[in-house]
Amino acid sequence: MELKKIELNGFKSFADKTTIDFDQGVTAIVGPNGSGKSNVIEALRWVMGEQSARNLRGGKMHDVIFSGTHARKPVNIAEVTLLLDNSDFFLPIDFEEVSISRRLHRNGESEYRLNKQPCRLKDIVDLFMDSGLGKESFSIISQGQVEAIFNSKAEDRRSIFEEAA
Amino acid sequence: MELKKIELNGFKSFADKTTIDFDQGVTAIVGPNGSGKSNVIEALRWVMGEQSARNLRGGKMHDVIFSGTHARKPVNIAEVTLLLDNSDFFLPIDFEEVSISRRLHRNGESEYRLNKQPCRLKDIVDLFMDSGLGKESFSIISQGQVEAIFNSKAEDRRSIFEEAA
Amino acid sequence: VSQRFKKTFMDIKERFSQVFPQMFGGGKAELKLTDPEDLLSSGVEIIAQPPGKKLQQLSLLSGGERALTAISLLFSIIQVKPIPFCVLDEVEAALDEANVARFGKYLHTFETDTQFIVITHRKGTMEEADSLYGITMQEKGVSKIVSVRLQEVDMTSLKN
Amino acid sequence: VSQRFKKTFMDIKERFSQVFPQMFGGGKAELKLTDPEDLLSSGVEIIAQPPGKKLQQLSLLSGGERALTAISLLFSIIQVKPIPFCVLDEVEAALDEANVARFGKYLHTFETDTQFIVITHRKGTMEEADSLYGITMQEKGVSKIVSVRLQEVDMTSLKN
Numbered sequence: 001m002e003l004k005k006i007e008l009n010g011f012k013s014f015a016d017k018t019t020i021d022f023d024q025g026v027t028a029i030v031g032p033n034g035s036g037k038s039n040v041i042e043a044l045r046w047v048m049g050e051q052s053a054r055n056l057r058g059g060k061m062h063d064v065i066f067s068g069t070h071a072r073k074p075v076n077i078a079e080v081t082l083l084l085d086n087s088d089f090f091l092p093i094d095f096e097e098v099s100i101s102r103r104l105h106r107n108g109e110s111e112y113r114l115n116k117q118p119c120r121l122k123d124i125v126d127l128f129m130d131s132g133l134g135k136e137s138f139s140i141i142s143q144g145q146v147e148a149i150f151n152s153k154a155e156d157r158r159s160i161f162e163e164a165a
Numbered sequence: 166m167e168l169k170k171i172e173l174n175g176f177k178s179f180a181d182k183t184t185i186d187f188d189q190g191v192t193a194i195v196g197p198n199g200s201g202k203s204n205v206i207e208a209l210r211w212v213m214g215e216q217s218a219r220n221l222r223g224g225k226m227h228d229v230i231f232s233g234t235h236a237r238k239p240v241n242i243a244e245v246t247l248l249l250d251n252s253d254f255f256l257p258i259d260f261e262e263v264s265i266s267r268r269l270h271r272n273g274e275s276e277y278r279l280n281k282q283p284c285r286l287k288d289i290v291d292l293f294m295d296s297g298l299g300k301e302s303f304s305i306i307s308q309g310q311v312e313a314i315f316n317s318k319a320e321d322r323r324s325i326f327e328e329a330a
Numbered sequence: 331v332s333q334r335f336k337k338t339f340m341d342i343k344e345r346f347s348q349v350f351p352q353m354f355g356g357g358k359a360e361l362k363l364t365d366p367e368d369l370l371s372s373g374v375e376i377i378a379q380p381p382g383k384k385l386q387q388l389s390l391l392s393g394g395e396r397a398l399t400a401i402s403l404l405f406s407i408i409q410v411k412p413i414p415f416c417v418l419d420e421v422e423a424a425l426d427e428a429n430v431a432r433f434g435k436y437l438h439t440f441e442t443d444t445q446f447i448v449i450t451h452r453k454g455t456m457e458e459a460d461s462l463y464g465i466t467m468q469e470k471g472v473s474k475i476v477s478v479r480l481q482e483v484d485m486t487s488l489k490n
Numbered sequence: 491v492s493q494r495f496k497k498t499f500m501d502i503k504e505r506f507s508q509v510f511p512q513m514f515g516g517g518k519a520e521l522k523l524t525d526p527e528d529l530l531s532s533g534v535e536i537i538a539q540p541p542g543k544k545l546q547q548l549s550l551l552s553g554g555e556r557a558l559t560a561i562s563l564l565f566s567i568i569q570v571k572p573i574p575f576c577v578l579d580e581v582e583a584a585l586d587e588a589n590v591a592r593f594g595k596y597l598h599t600f601e602t603d604t605q606f607i608v609i610t611h612r613k614g615t616m617e618e619a620d621s622l623y624g625i626t627m628q629e630k631g632v633s634k635i636v637s638v639r640l641q642e643v644d645m646t647s648l649k650n
């Protein structure tokens with residue numbers, strides 16, 4: 001299974017539709033402080049079903065919608081689409097290519113799509129959870145979190161091995 | 166008031182007696198990971214009267230005594246001496262030069278000296294506290310602690326301004 | 331369940347004892363069960379010994395040594411239980427140049443098993459990347475993507 | 491007491507609104523009392539707006555922006571209430587090169603008022619130092635000091 005591309009539109013500092021293609025191997029994302037690199041990672045978390053605004057550094061979920069600058073008005077919709085190559089059927093869904101979309105309106109309405117079909121947030125969350133890419137997996141290590149693996153007590157660490165098991 | 170020099174002997178990774186002279190202006194300390202840079206900062210904290218082993222990354226206070234390597238035996242005493250230029254009498258003590266020493270034996274015995282005269286830990290702690298260089302001052306920002314100023318709730322932050330006041 | 335936990339633990343334990351010295355250029359480390367008799371609730375202890383040093387509690391390690399130990403453990407876990415992709419946001423911030431070089435090279439040992447997306451300011455990591463994207467804010471407050479060759483990387487975004 | 495708190499607060503508040511744009515090359519920031527009516531127990535809120543961006547809660551700032559805001563606040567505090575020395579252990583780890591350059595230069599604005607001791611891996615900070623000490627472990631596990639000229643700095647200890 002591979003990430004093929006992610007499209008951000010109105011998500012945090014990505015006011016305009018922006019696409020990042022992912023190749024095999026190692027992709028590095030670089031840029032100055034505050035340019036939006038961690039925002040890309042949060043877009044990935046969000047489209048994979050992140051339910052806590054705090055895990056996206058916000059107070060409320062609508063903090064992810066582009067809120068404008070001195071020169072630009074805010075927008076009313078944040079949308080992220082993720083395209084995955086699933087030809088090994090790693091994700092338990094009968095498609096060789098999987099597209100996942102999430103949209104949030106400023107009025108609070110949310111829309112979720114799996115291969116263009118409307119679905120529930122739960123469907124997206126379960127898809128990743130059932131394939132071992134859920135919240136407890138190590139698929140995303142956020143900024144400042146690398147040592148989180150140590151901060152837990154020895155007893156709490158066991159959940160790492162239980163998840164892996 | 167200025168730091169003139171610090172001498173470490175048997176303190177953490179400084180097995181042998183080591184002296185660092187401080188000049189005016191900006192002194193930079195560099196070196197590879199694990200070489201001992203933060204240990205120097207902790208030696209300064211310790212000789213200024215740090216009472217918590219946890220603030221020195223240890224479990225017990227005797228964790229600051231050089232514990233040996235494959236090629237070297239442990240030592241039984243850790244000692245740090247700090248020399249300060251006090252010609253502006255910033256420290257409330259009637260000396261133009263102030264020397265502070267702290268010693269810890271592996272058997273748990275401690276010795277403290279102010280200008281070569283034995284004193285109590287409290288005398289050292291009070292000297293710095295009364296001159297505004299106590300625990301709440303910003304004289305030492307440890308590794309990973311720069312954002313600590315934000316992590317506190319708005320109500321807790323006030324203590325920063327109370328200390329400064 | 332506890333059998334599966336034990337097998338996974340033993341596999342990760344074995345890998346960790348091999349990955350750590352590769353990352354540190356020496357030394358050793360291990361994972362220990364706090365209570366081997368009680369597999370249902372035993373915790374896991376991490377013991378690390380950088381090259382040439384004596385075994386010490388994790389708290390006494392330096393900032394860079396802790397980060398590299400955590401990275402070694404993460405890599406061990408995903409070698410035992412592969413995930414298709416792994417995203418790392420500035421995990422090597424505390425490492426010096428020599429350690430960044432080993433970290434960067436190690437990313438390639440996963441070959442096609444795991445796709446890595448790394449956010450980094452470090453030249454050493456960038457040099458190991460197969461592809462490089464730059465994020466800029468030419469218009470203040472608005473992020474844009476550019477695909478870059480290493481030579482073109484805006485030097486002001488590098489950490490030197 | 492609350493008068494003294496208020497005076498100190500106002501002084502630091504004023505300085506912070508000047509230091510922040512110097513560090514960020516623009517933008518603005520302020521300190522606000524959560525309860526101006528109740529000086530005895532009011533908290534302090536930090537509001538920061540990097541250049542060109544809209545005012546946002548601190549949590550939405552990037553890693554580097556947060557570090558630089560914290561550094562600006564620290565510098566403001568010690569300008570209002572000078573301390574003779576200030577020791578910084580890798581406080582600029584999250585900053586990109588442009589921000590490190592501003593940080594390094596700013597250290598000199600304190601001149602003889604405050605002696606700075608900085609632990610750093612960053613070339614930009616080293617270039618601003620008046621004197622440089624290297625710590626090495628030629629004998630494994632045993633630290634030694636060497637006084638260095640910038641050109642001699644062991645490149646493996648630099649963060650690039």
Ligand SMILES: Nc1ncnc2c1ncn2[C@@H]1O[C@H](COP(=O)(O)OP(=O)(O)OP(=O)(O)O)[C@@H](O)[C@H]1O
Pocket residue numbers: 011012013031032033034035036037038039040063064065066067068143471540543546550551552553554555584
């Ligand atoms: N809803 C939003 N609308 C507009 N801008 C936003 C929004 N949410 C966050 N931002 C901006 O995005 C920026 C943070 O971006 P990000 O954390 O991705 O930076 P970064 O490139 O990771 O930087 P660093 O190298 O410092 O970690 C902040 O300046 C913040 O103001």
Ligand SMILES: Nc1ncnc2c1ncn2[C@@H]1O[C@H](COP(=O)(O)OP(=O)(O)OP(=O)(O)O)[C@@H](O)[C@H]1O
Pocket residue numbers: 176177178196197198199200201202203204205228229230231232233308380383386390391392393394395424631
């Ligand atoms: N009591 C002790 N005896 C011997 N060595 C010790 C003792 N306490 C700590 N150390 C060693 O000191 C080293 C840590 O040094 P320090 O934290 O100063 O490194 P550093 O130069 O700041 O590195 P980094 O750049 O990674 O922050 C560790 O390897 C630790 O094992």
Ligand SMILES: [Mg+2]
Pocket residue numbers: 037038039143552553554
């Ligand atoms: Mg970031």
Ligand SMILES: [Mg+2]
Pocket residue numbers: 202203204308392393394
């Ligand atoms: Mg350190």
